[in-house]
Amino acid sequence: MSRSTEYNARHLSVLEGLEAVRKRPGMYIGSTDSRGLMHCLWEIIDNSVDEALAGHGASIEVTLHPDGSVEVEDNGRGIPVDVEPRTGLTGVEVVFTKLHAGGKFGGGSYAASGGLHGVGASVVNALSSRLDVQVVRAGKVHQMSFRRGEPGTFADGSRPRPDAEFTPAADASPLTVVGKAKRGQTGTRVRYWADEQIFTPDARFSAEDLQARARQTAYLIPGLRITVRDERRLPGTAGEDGPHEEVFQYDGGIAEFAEHLTQLNPVTDVWRIQGSGSFTEKVPVLGDDGRTQMQDLKRTCEVDLALRWDVGYDTTVRSFVNIIATPKGGTHLSGFESAMLKVFRDQVAANARRLKAGNDKLEKDDVLAGLTAVLTVRLAEPQFEGQTKEILGTPAVRRIVGKVVEKELTALLSSGARAQKQQSGQVLEKVVAEMKSRISARTHKENQRRKNALETSTMPAKLADCRTGDVAASELFIVEGDSALGTAKLARSSDFQALLPIRGKILNVQKASVGDMLSNAECAALIQVVGGGAGRSFDVEAARYGKVILMTDADVDGAHIRTLLLTLFFRYMRPLVEAGRVYAAVPPLHRVEAVTRGQKEREVIYTYSETQLQQVLARLESEGRSYKEPIQRYKGLGEMDADQLAETTMDPRHRMLRRVRIEEVEAAERVFDLLMGSSVAPRKQFIASHADELDAERIDA
Template sequence: MTEEQKKNNQGYSAGNIQVLEGLEAVRKRPSMYIGDTGIRGLHHLVYEVVDNSIDEALAGYCDVISVIMNVDNSITVKDNGRGIPIDFHEKEGRSALEVVMTVLHAGGKFDKDTYKVSGGLHGVGVSCVNALSEQLIATVYRDGKIWQQEYNIGKPQYPVKEVGETSETGTQVQFRPDTTIFEDNVYNYDTLASRMRELAFLNKGIRITLTDMRNFDDEGNPLSEEFYSEGGLFEFVQFLDASREPLIGSPIYMEGEKSGIPVEVALIYNTSFSENIHAYVNNINTHEGGTHLQGFRRGLTATLKKYAEDSGMLSKLKFDIAGDDFREGLTAVISVKVAEPQFEGQTKTKLGNREVNAPVSQAVSEMLTHYLEENPNDARTIVNKVILAAQARHAARKAREMVQRKNVLTGSGLPGKLSDCSDRNPENCEVYLVEGDSAGGTAKQGRDRNFQAILPLRGKILNVEKAMHHKIFDNEEIKNIYTALGVRVGTEEDSKALDTSKLRYHKVIIMCDADVDGSHIETLILTFFFRHMRELIEGGNIYIATPPLYLVKKGGAMKYAWNDKQRDQFVEELKGNGKESSVGIQRYKGLGEMNANQLWDTTMNPEFRTLRRVTIDNAVEADRIFSMLMGDDVPPRRAFIEKNAKYAKIDV
């Protein structure tokens, strides 16, 4: 051992080992418990508290939940369940309520007699919320009395005390997130509404209200919505497919228990070319799938294939039908309740329980068999759709092979329009997808050639929401995106699977003009990535550049503004001492209006630019929005425009 190593060892002893007591660990590493400290983590706090109320509902003790967004940006969640126990906990030497609120892995979720199934599996939910809140007040309605305890940053301010009498039962939790922890501490109504709606569909018969005390309608009432579903998943798929043209009369639905596992499934076919399957375990959206999704796919494919073969409808088809042919134009929701689910990864996004596969497959097979026998016309319509999908897949494979073979024959195979970077390490490299040749030329001049590549896109790319799969590979701009990125499509198991192992750039940056056309092109590109390269969004590879909207200048002084508030602020600053003087304002409507240096300084220089990473907070809502904005059905889009027209700005 060298002298330097001995010296370093002397500085590392038992005194350097930190033991974090109570909820300190949560405050030290909040992202380990709630995902992140951004806007997603902020909303996750609400979900954790609401999940406790949902668990009471699953146990049969609660049917009303209210969520209130208060003026001070605190949140109040109240249910009519049994109420958290407040009696003395022998082992901990204090009230059970205080234990639940201040001790990690404490709660009723570990007692099978209390909760048979639960979404909050680790017992860290409400205690984590407490640890990350400036203030939390827990109020319990139980045994004819009202009990209360207040906490600041997770620490009790007084013992649990009786504060009144009541005939109600239930729990109310009001908390205000800690502004020193969260980067953004303002709650978004639409984000919470999407999750509450989802929970209402997944748990039929439960009434959930969301009220925003910060915003009021024209009559002076707080913005409020009630979410309630009697039909459960049957109504859920109807909601998801509201902006698509149905292929069959109504959703196919089943609910039952197989091998002790409650299974609920609803599906419907539409005329689109995308597959939209959403799988849940104990109300958790497992967007990476798992054994329940495998069981669904197996049951669907086997049953439909047997029906198609027995009916003789496949006799003229010259090639085999693949599994994903049966899922084109399919919208489905699968929900299972599992007593002890095993999730792969901390984020609970993939179910690993092997015993779930067969019951789901069996349930789907029985449901479909009955439906196909009783609805022969719909059955033939579905099989014809499957045959059409198989033919399109066969054509798409040929088109894809032509693209990929061309890449091999032409050496690098990169598009001629691509101005590549010199660095060959994908982790260091980024590519800008730039609207138009003019802006592309400016970007090429302004970039850092070492790590920044530029791919100009001419005009508006194909709207993939309305296009058959093989048509996508006929589109020149989309072909250029595939070849420039170096990704490949299609495996033996899944003809639409994306292979990202040879991705050439770890940052793919969409850069469009800050006008209506630019927004439309940006939406078209995002639709393409969501439908055909979702793996890149989920991998955190897709970004949107944010060029400034204004240049404010007076003499030699110049400032860039990204919004109207900044513009007005800079105008006042440059006026100086309140005296009127000429301050010029230039509105950038297109990237081409900037010179190369300006584009680099404001939008491309990593030291000063702002990139917005594209993420999927709610895959269900994203699917619905893309379908509504880019699909064939006009009425839902018109309703959306009418509702949001007040937020639009028109340049004159």
């Protein structure tokens, strides 16, 4: 950074610490790409959130401007504008130019906060080509500007610009009063332009990430109103056609957050667990003489937890410390998980006979399967690992969270209240079913190897297996009913094509529990034949077939059976679908025998839709050719001759397959929940709203 001859000792002392930030930005914000850019924004937003957390202010507005700047405004108390006696600088300048300075030290201003290192605002200032701060306090609007951490004034024209002419401040207090404020009005507004010298050219603010963070924070502080406004008009975003605004405000707290995160097939209501504990830790305290001394301080840690189980096996756990997300966990999360495992082991042991649990021990994954949990702890000056605050390190929190969860969860699972008792029983049954599923999958994986012709007796009797030992070349056809099986046996190539008949419509696993799914004969047989296990423990490398092909009739029932089968694969064998190894066969609907005058041989044409049939008939008519009446319409696979089925649907040289893909997992999850889940009202609304789009003629085609 170039230094003007006007610089005096005060300028040098201000820049001394911030130069280190500019030299090693990764140490403070993790990286200099979009992730680091967003981290800077979180630092400013978290300062406003800490005000709300302390009970001051209930509104935060974040605006992404077209010129690349971002603005954060709150109605908190406002940064102090009086002069700090030790430095002789105003509170605003101290906050934005001094590392390890602010209201988060000593415990006087904030009982619990997210910004704990005192470097957030000053780091953002150091990494910005321009930063403007306005503070509304005591009936006045105070303003101060910085260029790359240095206080001064910009010669702005009609609008503020980071490249405007800059004059470094010569006096010790460049905080100016620019207006009056209404009585009782307070707050802080920060607008900054990230420095292009520091951040990579492709670094961008993500409106989606910002909205997700705002939603998350609004859940964690009930009643807080957060507004996110995107004025950039970027192509492909919600604000493409004009300024886009989202407002987040939730009064239900983390219980509402858990409802938002959970799947659509809950086993339980949201269970809320709250409690607190205290601990003592040695901390350095700054004395009046300017020296630090180690003192024992008593701390209080508040624990708030929301739990909900779903019928599936995916786990969603979000943990927070003073509303700061800790995606990599820490002592609070390890305390929660160990307490959960201990409580459930004790409860299963106490009810072993009723649950038919045997002597097997639960593991952590059994308890967490299908769980959605939001865990928050609040305490003063927590220890984080690094400035990015992704891992909580305070050791005593593990014990406190563990004790609270153990006590309250045991009380819930042992409750005699009728509704609670029923839900507790369902959760315990689910956990035990997960344990049995895991043990069964492990045993199956250990014992199950590719079977040769002499060993197929361990497989279901109705499986017509193939002879090849090459998994990549083998194919499993899941066929609808025994009539289709008979034809398919004659049509297949037994070297590499195996057949498994499914009788009728299998269980809808989107609604059913894991235990119900495993006890269903058709589902169990299918999982056993595929050979990779089920659910969380599914191993795509252990699957016995390279392709799994669903071969159902081309009618409404066939489509329903195919949907039920896909639901099973999506819920419990998803890696197989993600690997592109699940297919749907496309059997023909019509068989047309074209007759050419003067020739004995007849050309056979298969069509796959009503539209295609009409096109073929029109072509034959234009060529002056006739066709045999009536045209054969296949109502099911069983109506085909073996050679016809082989030629059209099973022979790799001629058949057509439709690969099942998951382009967007979350969108697919929502569709399966909507169409196959236990919640009837959304499905009814979907059917009613799309009824006018239905083409009746396409039902069988």
